[in-house]
Amino acid sequence: MTSSFRTVLFDCDGVLQRPANDWRAELLALVPDRVEDEAEAFLEDIRLAEKPTMDGSADFAVKLQEVLDRWAVATPAEDVLPVWQRLWVDPEMLEAAADLRAAGLVCALATNQHNRRAEYMRRELGYQQWFDPCFYSCELGLAKPDPAYFTTILEELDVKPSTVLFVDDTAVNIEGATSAGLNAELFRRHGGRAALEEILRSYVVLGR
Numbered sequence: 128m129t130s131s132f133r134t135v136l137f138d139c140d141g142v143l144q145r146p147a148n149d150w151r152a153e154l155l156a157l158v159p160d161r162v163e164d165e166a167e168a169f170l171e172d173i174r175l176a177e178k179p180t181m182d183g184s185a186d187f188a189v190k191l192q193e194v195l196d197r198w199a200v201a202t203p204a205e206d207v208l209p210v211w212q213r214l215w216v217d218p219e220m221l222e223a224a225a226d227l228r229a230a231g232l233v234c235a236l237a238t239n240q241h242n243r244r245a246e247y248m249r250r251e252l253g254y255q256q257w258f259d260p261c262f263y264s265c266e267l268g269l270a271k272p273d274p275a276y277f278t279t280i281l282e283e284l285d286v287k288p289s290t291v292l293f294v295d296d297t298a299v300n301i302e303g304a305t306s307a308g309l310n311a312e313l314f315r316r317h318g319g320r321a322a323l324e325e326i327l328r329s330y331v332v333l334g335r
Contacts, residue, residue, distance in 0.1 A: 132292040132310055132330065134284060135227055137258065139238035139248070141296035141316040143220050148213040157200045157207065169198055180241040183265035187241035212247045219320040221257050236261040237280060237293060239270045260284075271295070272303030281307070294326060 137143055151170065158169050176190040192204035224234045236258045240248065245263040248254060254261055262280050264270035269279055281288055288308030295301055296316040304311035310330070315322040 132232075132290055134233040134235065134286055134291045135224075136235050136237040136262075136280065136291060136293040136304075136309075137220075137224065138293075138295035138297070138300065138314065139236060139240070139254075142294060142314050143236075143254075144214045144216045144252075145317055146213060147215040148210065150210050150213075153210045154207075157195070157202055158198055169194075172197065177241060181239045181264045181270040182268055183242060184268075187243050208243050211241075211244050212251075214248075214252065216252055217319055220323065223320045223323050224257050233284070234258050235280070235284070236263070237271070237277075237295075238262070239264040241265055271297075271300040274303050274307040277304050277307035277309055281309075292326075292330065294323065 154170060154173065155166050158166055161169060172194050173191065176194045177187060179185060180187040180190055188204045188208060191207060195202065195204055195207070227234050234257070236254055238261075240263045242265045245265050248263075249261070260283070262283070264276065267276060267279055269276040271277075277288075277293070281291065284291075289310070291309045293301070293304040293309045293311040294314045295304070295311070296314045298313055301311045301313050312326045312329075314326070318325075
């Protein structure tokens with residue numbers, strides 16, 4: 128493989144992994160008596176509570192418990208957390224990463240995760256066997272799409288942005304990476320190894 132990049136940063140959700148459960152249904156089951164608009168507001172409340180935890184400044188379980196209390200949900204947050212932990216990891220994407228590493232490239236994770244999910248992923252999913260290092264937003268103290276998230280990773284790796292390729296399924300994260308000088312490509316969500324190889328071929332063939 129001849130390319131201008133020597134490091135590949137992988138997003139997780141939508142790229143390497145996807146939910147193995149119907150997470151919406153599981154969360155909505157906590158508020159079974161709510162009308163549709165209220166149920167959607169409950170999900171939005173959770174989303175808003177999760178967002179500021181991505182930089183590690185707050186424990187997601189604490190923020191989630193606050194939401195559950197507001198909605199009079201008797202189930203404790205600790206019992207709800209597994210909703211975010213039921214994940215399927217694409218084995219072909221792991222094999223692709225292994226092939227890239229065998230070709231001499233560095234493969235690393237660059238993922239937004241709250242502290243409880245990051246802990247679970249480290250403990251149960253074994254990403255550290257396939258990616259080195261693993262950059263979790265809650266541990267960096269910064270989250271995508273903040274360009275500082277990417278510049279911090281560059282500093283940690285001691286590499287130039289032009290030598291790094293970042294793949295993510297969210298456009299705003301691609302914008303954050305390109306503003307930091309990285310090569311960044313929008314990944315077709317859940318596209319698997321075929322989607323990754325399309326991106327890689329474009330760099331090799333076009334000499335980008």
